[in-house]
Amino acid sequence: MELGAGSVESLYPFLSAETNDVDTVLDEVRRSTQAKAREIIRLRDEVRRRYREEIVECAAAMADRLASGGRLLAFGNGGSSTDAQDLASLFMHPGQGATALPAIGLTSDVAVVTALSNDVGFDVVFARQIAAFGRGGDVAVGLSTSGNSANLLGAFEEAARRGLLAVGIAGDEGGKMAESRHIDHLFVVPSTSVHRIQEAQTTLYHALWETTLLALGTGGTADVPRDSR
Template sequence: MTRERSPVGASGLEELYPFLYSGPQDVDAVLDMVRQSTVDKVREIVELRAAVLEADGERLCTCAAEMARSFARGGRLLAFGNGGSSTDAQDLASLFLSPAGDARPLPAFGLTNDIAVVTALSNDVGFDVVFARQVAAFGRRGDVAVGLSTSGNSANLLRAFDEAARRGMVTVGIAGYDGGKMAELDTIDYLFVVPSPSVHRVQEAQTTLYHALWELTVSALDELEGELP
């Protein structure tokens, strides 16, 4: 069975699935290519997660232990990011604040949740300060600031990390590619880089990374409190 190529909507999908837009296709052959593409993507993300674990597994535990100490002292978590990373930051904050099952809730806030604040700062001052101003307003010494970016180059994240460091907060960066400008900062205590040129694989691995960070933090907090008299 064959079908003719349809140009409608091709511009968005052609880069991801060029074999769907190369002309008349044998449907069975196309399905085989789609299956293989899916298998390749799954293999890629599995290998990427393993690479991140090998490179940063020990540092993740160290970071989680410090975050646990922060929460034990009454600290809070402020999460921020742009675009898809904004959604991930909100997911991260929700993971700590409203976890599934019997896990304890921990104080965490997503800095893009209040759209009035974000648009006011963007309109009246500049988009570069939308996170730094909120960190300055809400952040306290010993709190945790977590910023997510696929490129690592977001100017508003860089300024937020600088502000968080000035306030004595624990700073955690989650980036992709080679870490970008976030890798050049000395104001990030723990930087975790997902080394991939694919934004899709980066965000998938970042999601796994911050879920692991949450689990490790909760476990470390339980152990910490178990040691108290």
Template sequence: MDSSRADLDSLYPFLSGAAGDLDAVLDEVAQSTKDKAREISAVREEVRRRDGDRLRACATAMAERFATGGRLLSFGNGGSSTDAQDLASLFLHPGTGARPLPAIGLTSDIAVVTALSNDIGFDVVFARQIAAFGTAGDIAVGLSTSGNSPNLVAAFDEAAARGLLTVGIAGGEGGRMAESKSVDFLFVVPSPSVHRIQEAQTTLYHALWELTLRALRD
């Protein structure tokens, strides 16, 4: 068996043993889906149990910043960059009936990202933008599945030095973000699976948005 087939079998074992039996394949797919749904539900519940109070405290701190004119700056790499842009859009364009709040996704301007990466280095791609845009009273939110991204650690250091409220959303055991003294609030999704981490992180930042809006109304 070649390595690509072995990799496929490890990810989707239900596609190998019963390839000629459609009902068996469908049963395996259904069971796999149920198992993943139970897994992500358990991870989300653990995050809620462990971090519920801290989420409310973080939302209150964010609401205080927004109430005095602060903005949210969000950032991440790869799939986390998409989540960072979604987070910024959630605050900026929340939909009918919800209060829009100022937010900027630092990966949205590809010209800026590529210029900084090419001319200076990828490790400073977020820190330089925070240095340019961030002011005391703003909020910096960085997302990473591992917590080890050097450019996030550098961004948090820059943000903390400038007086921004810093919020980290990581996975696993938190990586280098858990060791940083520059992160005011760190939320770690306790899972070894990148897929479950990203799914739970999406739930986490939506909850943070809702709690922030509630704090602003109170």
């Protein structure tokens, strides 16, 4: 969705400033950046307080599946597809001293995604892949800022049908994902800002990844470069 002029101004008010004074503009930029930083710090702290115990429980369940030969299947749309691929790469390449774990980003194969979208429909791009690749001992992780993506809801339903552990990461109030009976663990970032939601979700799934490695006893996370987003 494209941002209108009003939306851009609400995010970056200094862009519409009538003055051409550089110091004034830089001061506006500084205050805007500081406000956003304070908000994401507050939001991450809220997520930590809300889900600290469930992150540990979910990571333990994921570790059980992975230790028994299960794989992680991660998926999402748009920016969330990038996060899904990042999550898969974390498990595949966890850093020096840690054991690589099998993980697949379901948005990585452009030929599969475009073929399913063109020939069947975009709503099935993840469900069809879970039907093809998913096994009862696997883990399905879907990310969405709204929680309303039809292709994620279909993927979770297919995952539940096949006995996968289903983990959802959403924003705002969770959307339709919060109503789904097919998700075993749901983490919701309580914000209406897509930017802040995705920033907090990045922290959340990194915490989930590291806690899973700790549960597996693989170690080796100290040398891993941290995502700077």
